[in-house]
Amino acid sequence: MGVRGLVEGGDNMEIIYQYDKKSGHLVAINGTRWPLNGSAPLNRPACGFRGENPKCHQRGLTPESSITTIAASTTAVALIAAVIFIGMCFIRRHQQSRSVNWLIPANQVQRYFPSFGTYETTGSSHSLHSRHTKTGTLAYRNVYVYGSQLVWCRSGQLNHGTTHLSGKLIKRINMRSALKHNNIVDLVGVALEKDKIMIFSQYCPKGSLYEIIEEKPSWLSWDLKTAMLADIINGLAFIHSSDLKFHGALKSPNCMVTNQLVVKLTDFGWPKEMTIIGQTVLNKQNYSRLLWTAPEILRNSGAYPTREADIYALGIIMHEVVFTVRPFGIFTDGMDTEVIQMVHNQSASPYRPFVKTSDPVIPIDLIFAMQHCWAEDPLERPKIAKVKLRLMRVLRFKDNYMDRVMRKLKHYAEDLERQAMERTQELRVEKCRNEQLLKTILPATIADALIRGFSVEAEIFDSATVAFVLICDFAEIILQSSPWEYVTFLNEVFTFFDDLIGEYDAYKVETISGTYMLVSGVPVRNGTLHAEYIGLLCSRAMLCSEKRIFASHQLKLQIGLHSGSLAAGLVGLRMKRYCLFGDTVNMASRMAETSSPQHIQASESSRNLLKDSSKLFCLLRGDVPVKGKGIVTTFWII
Known part of the structure; x- marks a missing residue:
């Protein structure tokens, strides 16, 4: 009987100890050495297998005391680790809140009053007040001055009475600030005032798409309509492909129009822990906010926004733009509640905006795409990439309205230049004819003097x-x-x-x-x-x-x-x-x-x-x- 083991420098198991029956001990073969103290382990531990040796009890090495000691040590290490982790998180969040480049001191932003040309610092008690528009969109009419630029102000309130930005909100704002696209409004910065948050974004002088449709419909030629739809779709496609995943509040009041008539999307990317002032309580003044809300969101107040809900809102906006009407063709303010209730109700024939198909200017494929977007089943609604591809094929848009205008102006200028050259050439020929005719009527020298403007x-x-x-x-x-x-x-x-x-x-x-x-x-x-x-x-x-x-x-x-x-x-x-x-x-x-x-x-x-x-x-x-x-x-x- 022997003990096998690995020999130094070898790969095979060999007998390294042989049991001696006479002495009852293991005898090492070829000078085998045990690790640690160089001797083989005892056949029986000093305190016994269960600690039954009385000598060990006298030294306080009972099993119960050993377990207690180990447990206490483990708990102390865990508490120390937890304290260190919490401290590091606090320091990291504090450093993160101090290092963000979008944080603006509230006293550096001033209210702008164009009628008086005066400013008002935002530190006043009424600096966060805003004015309602017909759609309930708040604070977009609040124009402020930051540095040398005009900005829009959007006011919000942090939930649970907090007075600082949470790590989740900071991350969300960082994501929103990093988004740069020609068809989304740039985030200028964020200012804090107690438990309120002020969001400053790019200034769009023409106002919202909703206001243009309602107040200045004569602006909207067919070319401008298709260009605006292209801008909205391009902006939404960019948001869906970003880390934000969805818009969440897509509606025509959130489609802002620049001086170049480019549509930019805004009011997206904010988490639920931040409530936009005026959006928490539904009443007759702001019930119209829900006209663009998908039916599955209306039926479940706790539902989170989705890409499919954005596509539904896109269909409603397409109807507004194409037919130059309010959402669902509403012509009085009192119809909002009734329309939202009909959309909320589940039926075999869901309530949707009326579509007139007799207009020869509107492509039938555009109407089909619009109806496909507001399908009752969210799974039946197309992805934004498919909508973009389909409308590009139908409307044949590749650029924004100003690019089209500039291209037309270029073509017009080239055509005008060509016509001017032709007219100039014709004028030269006609001038030569007139000069020749004059020289047949008068002596050549006299005619030349008259042509040059000299008196004879x-x-x-x-x-x-x-x-x-x-x-x-x-x-x-x-x-x-x-x-x-x-x-x-x-x-x-x-x-x-x-x-x-x-x-x-x-x-x-x-x-x-x-x-x-x-x-x-x-x-x-x-x-x-x-x-x-x-x-x-x-x-x-x-x-x-x-x-x-x-x-x-x-x-x-x-x-x-x-x-x-x-x-x-x-x-x-x-x-x-x-x-x-x-x-x-x-x-x-x-x-x-x-x-x-x-x-x-x-x-x-x-x-x-x-x-x-x-x-x-x-x-x-x-x-x-x-x-x-x-x-x-x-x-x-x-």
Whole structure:
């Protein structure tokens, strides 16, 4: 018989002691050593297995005394641990309450009175008073000043008369303060005043969605309605995905509207240990608070808010926004109690808002989504993610109303810019046309001066040549043709003359009946070349006219020209004309009158300017009687 055990450095059980029958003792094999004192334990304990050895009694080591000693020691250790734990919790809560960045001293916040522009410190006895609105929403009309910003004040009262924030409430406020989203109201801070709590949040100047629907329904275009629904759904989706899990008080009075017409959700995240002032007792003034409450919450006053209850409230808000009505279409204040009672009652056909499906503007899928949200069974109500996905598909919203407005304004600006560019181009073209037209009516230099805004003064020209072109037998031509025919004839003849003028330095002064008047050397001086230009132009006109026949009459021209000094300038305000004045004009007219058909008659002054010309030849005609001038020597230009 032996005792097996592990040997140092080994993994197997081996016999380390052998029992000696003669001596009645265990004999160690291979120098086995016992732990502690190096010897094997006694076969029988010193005090016996039950402490029956009298020697042990004399030393006070009874079993009862040992148990008592152990129990007393354990209790003392537990009490010490409990005291240490409670102290650490108290210190931690104290440090936590002192280190929160949202805690605001009450004396740093002042009441704002916009009508007087004055402030009032919140430390006064009536600083927590608030004014009711039609929906019973309190304190949102209380505007305060904190630092340099305006904030909304929401007043509450701590339960059980406590004067400090519990760890649970601090944790809740920390969670609420950490939530940042474009569609939820930012928490600015919290102030304490005895057993009351003041919650300061972001200021939304446009008020609540409920107030806009009731007081300013004309604001709500369809685009704005869909944008507001998108904001509410986005804000609620963010809250449901946060640590808060649910809103708990979703209603249109808690949907605040900013100056940019963005809807932000508020009044959520507060535990039951904090009671919002005015919400504990239901009466006729605040009974309307329950119009957005889910039926399962109405039937169980101790029920805790849920996400499903938020979805029910969302359906009621959707009905308000889409149809621009109060909750359930209520039109008098006395209907609130009756409506809430009907919603509270369980029946096969639950009471819900009336839905008009005949409006072609409202998508039918939106109505179905609305009705799905306020289903009687909470389990049948959709999740907020499903509502968001469905309405995105129906309403096709991707951004808020101001983004849509800015996008439309951008498109409008781009379209306006494009139209402006087109109109500018059209204006340039039209301006060019007008300038060209003006240059056909007036000399180019005179027209340019007028276009630039300069005034044109009358001038004296020392040397210029004036010519008159007469159509022979013009009176007979008129008698033998219709007005349309002879006007067409004149247009063809004078257009031909205009084309010739474009090739020479000459200007068409005017046309009178069958007479065409032109000049060279005015308004642009060209030395003595004006006589040659007029002579060449008239010679070409004479040659081309021989090939034209109209009303059985061959076109014949009778031309006269004269050179001399004259005055020229603009005449009139309307239909301005550049007119020539002086004896030179009269003499040129007499030269045309005394000329012969298909001949060009020139005065002696014109002949003197042409005598050195290599392109024209002047032949003496002789003395010709001229009205007002007597006998005048004239020449033929050939």
